[in-house]
Amino acid sequence: MKSSDDGSLAISLRGVSKNYGDLQALKDVSFDIHKGEFFGLLGPNGAGKSTLISAIAGLLKVNGGSISILGSDVEKDYRQARMNLGVVPQEIVMDPFFTVRETLVFQSGYFGIRNNDQWINELLDQLGLSDKADSNMRKLSGGMKRRVLIAQALVHKPQVLVLDEPTAGVDVELRQSMWRFVRRLHNEGHTIVLTTHYLEEAEELCDRIAIIDKGQLLALETKEDLLARGLGSKLLVRATHPIETIPLEYQDRVARLEGNEVELTIRRDSDSVMEILDRLRAASISIDYVSVLSDSLEDVFVRMTGAQQGGQS
DSSP states (O other): OOTTTTTTTTEEEEEEEEEETTTEEEEEEEEEEEOEEEEEEEEETTTHHHHHHHHHHSSOOEEEEEETTTTTTTTTHHHHHHHHHEESSSSSOTTSSSHHHHHHHHHHTTTTTTTOOOHHHHHHHTTTGGTTSBBGGGGHHHHHHHHHHHHHTTTOOOOOEEEEEEETTTOHHHHHHHHHHHHHHTTTTTEEEESSSOOOHHHOSEEEEEEETTTTTEEEEEEEHTSSSOOOOEEEEEEESSOOOOGGGGGGGGEEEEEEEEEEOOOOOOOOOOHHHHHHHHHTTTEEEEEOOOHHHHHHHHHHHHOTTTOOO
């Protein structure tokens, strides 16, 4: 693991711990996010993701460890650390009486930036908000408010952007246009950190992924390594007749059994598909069709955390 003063690091966490009374929300979490990465941070409800993001943003004081953003410590050099970082929060919290433009001008002033109209106009245009610039926040749809949150996070031109469930409650059209803009930012060199309960988004977008649960880091790997680490696939077998019994040694492998189809969980690094098929034929199962179904990121996530999808936040 690279040192926290490495110039290639966007975010560096070293031994980060946070307690709420007897509850330990984060337990000695250490990892690095490199400049220019599209990084996924995944975990079930209560895993510690929101606590970790709040700590990265400097919104809470940790009990142990250190965090730096582009080399600036979030506590010792908090002004520069916050200038380096933009955060799109999960919750929509805004002044309902400000217009969209006023919201962005006010946010610019928070960072000491004046005469920011050109960049604000570009953000409004790129996020499809130009025709809403003079509308009060309370009149916007939930999806439009999320776009404003992204513009707010980018108004001071940070190099690191954290997206905390950015597409929650957003319709398909808004989601697609939002990702087009985020991809553009990434292509221009921005570091993107994403938490999402839509795991297909993380699988499509992220270069590396960290999975945390119960405040601890379970995995930190490239997406490809995570999917190929031997956690399993499924063997789909379709018979010419309804399948009633499965050989005893494979009964604990049954993921689905419906009519003449069965899905068996297999380990790609150790199981012999041909041997399994031979054993099924020996049990009088006449096989008509076979396919190996590769794990998705959701499959890996569920196996590692025991969380059923839809329970993330």
